[in-house]
Amino acid sequence: MTGPLDCGHGWESAYDIDVTVDEYARITAVYHLDGKRVPSPLASPRCPACEGRKIRIMRAGRVASARLHET
Numbered sequence: 001m002t003g004p005l006d007c008g009h010g011w012e013s014a015y016d017i018d019v020t021v022d023e024y025a026r027i028t029a030v031y032h033l034d035g036k037r038v039p040s041p042l043a044s045p046r047c048p049a050c051e052g053r054k055i056r057i058m059r060a061g062r063v064a065s066a067r068l069h070e071t
Contacts, residue, residue, distance in 0.1 A: 009049035012060060015041065 016032040031038050045055045 006052040006054060007047060007050040009047055011048065013041065014060070 013033055015038075018030045018032070020028050020030075022028070029040065031040050042057070044053070045057070046053055047055060
């Protein structure tokens with residue numbers, strides 16, 4: 001779950017992460033979203049609604065839970 005601290009928009013994305021370790025014990029992670037390779041969501045996060053960069057990342061399920069309490 002991610003949500004910007006500026007506009008209050010919230011969304012969830014499920015990434016497939018392929019992690020490999022090479023012969024020198026270097027770890028590499030490749031992220032996929034909807035079958036497409038994408039940059040790490042932690043490298044340069046942006047809100048899809050306001051393009052804000054100041055966001056909060058939480059565990060899965062928190063957006064739906066927060067929306068239940070808004071009404």
